[in-house]
Amino acid sequence: MKKLEGKNVVVTGGTTGIGLASAKLFHDEGARVLVTGSSAKSVELAQAELRDVAEVVRSDTGDPADVRALFERVKRDMGGLDVLFLNAGIVRSAPIAAFDEKDFDDVFRVNLKGPFLVLRAAIPLLRPGASVVANTSMTNGIGMLGGGIYAASKAALRSFVRTAAAELVEQGVRVNAVSPGPTDSGIIAKGERSATEVRGIEEYLASKIPMKRLGRPEEIARAALFLASDDSSFMTGEEIVADGGMTRV
Ligand SMILES: NC(=O)c1ccc[n+]([C@@H]2O[C@H](COP(=O)([O-])OP(=O)(O)OC[C@H]3O[C@@H](n4cnc5c(N)ncnc54)[C@H](OP(=O)(O)O)[C@@H]3O)[C@@H](O)[C@H]2O)c1
Secondary structure, eight states, X not given: OOTXXXXXXXXXXXXXXXXXXHHHHHHHTTOEEEEEESSHHHHHHHHHHTTTTEEEEEOOTTOHHHHHHHHHHHHHHHSSEEEEEEOOOOOOOOOGGGOOHHHHHHHHIIIIIHHHHHHHHHXXXXXXXXXXXXXXXXXXXXXXXXXXXXXXXXXXXXXXHHHHHHHHTTTTOEEEEEEEOSBOSSOGGGSSOOHHHHHXXXXXXXXXXXXXXXXXXXXXXXXXXXXXXXXXXXXXXXXXXXXXXXXXX
């Protein structure tokens, strides 16, 4: 029996990385999947890669009008929703002393306001038994040099998951988080960094992980699948850390 047979799923930020791997896995498990991305380029590439796997829609998670349009479409095309993966996120790194205000606003807009806008719009469509999964980050529980603003946005998202879980219990909807450690998704290469710099960061991060390697998007997708499916039917408000032991070992 497939774990998401007949389920309707929306993955925000599903055009690359962890969201893309999750879209493929959820499809393999029997779901009808719709993914979003904000840039025309990632949407176009994903439309080619996910042909016959998922619908790919351009929708900026931090833009209320885009989010409204997205869920009008979900309502029209899918009717109801069984799984919502709040996955879209961005990283900006710099020490607090040098952190740019626009970067601060961008990070909180995508990583916190986005999940709020999307969940608010999705609530009327979430059917009893539905599961919401947010993608937080293991940085939300530690102090990480240069990662403070990103980590703070993910700590706020962790808090948001708890309250959402409390508010949606009556509706029969569970809300949990998957909290990845450094994962080889390409996210580190997205800033204005040279290939050498990216390699240096990846090697540094791998050296800090007891398993001595980065995670793979497919490994995070499997943790998200556990939370999305009925396998986690007695869990809500929880966060699963998948970080190769970085914060626990
Ligand atoms: N990789 C890691 O080491 C790691 C660790 C912990 C947590 N995470 C979290 O995992 C999630 C996925 O990240 P990833 O590593 O898979 O990175 P990624 O490959 O960069 O994927 C990010 C996805 O989000 C989309 N996105 C970005 N801004 C968006 C917006 N405003 N509206 C809609 N979609 C948007 C991107 O598409 P566009 O480019 O088209 O916008 C892309 O599909 C993020 O929340 C991230 O914080 C990642």
